[in-house]
Amino acid sequence: MARTCLVVDDSRVVRKVARRILETHGYAVVEAADGQEALNACRAAMPDCVLLDWNMPVMDGITFLRNLRQEFGPENPCVVFCTTENDMDHIEQAITSGAQEYIMKPFDEEILIGKLAQVGLL
């Protein structure tokens, strides 16, 4: 069965780019436009991996992550942040809140795929 990735980003363009890359590498992709939608999606069907933007309306990425970990435990799904926030404070906050990896936008196929390989999801 194909691995699933939930792409959480308020930009349709970013979701589309990520989807294209992930699908080329055999992933089935689900999209969410904010943290609340993402949480609902996880409750409906847990993905293998979440690609997570930080700044979004309704519920931001870090709040989603904290809720997710509280509800479903520390390990699964694997969460990879993918955001324009590129300072050490944000990175540390993300990792201590339970993200496994961190991508600083802009990203390309090589970076996304490389990070997924690093967390053992390729």
Added chain:
Amino acid sequence: MTAPLSNAAFDVFANLLKTRSGLVIGQDKVYLLETRLASILKREGLADLNALADKLRHLGAEAIARDVVEAMTTNESFFFRDDKPFQHFKTQALPRLLAARAPGVPIRIWSAASSSGQEAYSLAMILAEARTVIGDRKIEIIGTDLAREQVARARTGVYSQFEVQRGLPVQFLMRYFKKEEGGWRISDQLRAMVQFREWNLLGDLRPLGKFDIVFCRNVLIYFDQPTKAKVLEATAALMPEDGLLYLGGAETVLGITAKFAPLAGERGVYGLATSAAHGPRVTAGVA
């Protein structure tokens, strides 16, 4: 419009590159000359590559010749490139070396075409992570490259956002880098573990000393067979009987030199042929 590159001018470049750096270029690589030498043409106020070739034919063009050679190098590198060799180093080579060497004897590691330094620093990170087993053992990492600009970059240890996302786990970014204006700077702790020097692989390698571990990756691909053989044989002469050589994904010793033999069951890792004949060594530990 500039004149097309004459055969004679092409030969000037091809010969220069072949003798100075080992780089072999065919006629199909004229576009590479054009793109990579454009800034030298501009700086020197030359109309085209023919004019640059003219200049190179004359004595006293040493400085420009060197710039041309360095401009033609391919410097792409990234942290933990291909991952496997670094895993092998960490889990096999390092523990075995620590067991095989007397505590007072320094272990020496060579990144033989270190470019902007990612390979050498990846090794330094592995050592830093293994601090507790290494204790106060002395381990030296030497990175060498022909290109002065790359050696300088490696010494500075500042990488772009793009570069720190290629191959580098975020945990290591957090532990070993600091963000500053121009990018991400590697910690002084890691910089102190690595020494970068300007060195040509075609020259005499013996002054570099002995190396237990050699990473010579993604550089032999640019050389012709005799040059590959020469560099590999000179490298073998720097290594103790149980030394290990790591090559890039598209490189091999097979059909090039009998000095090295692949380790059984490993890709890209080689031991000296004399000792490889005595059986698999890396997994044998200290029997």
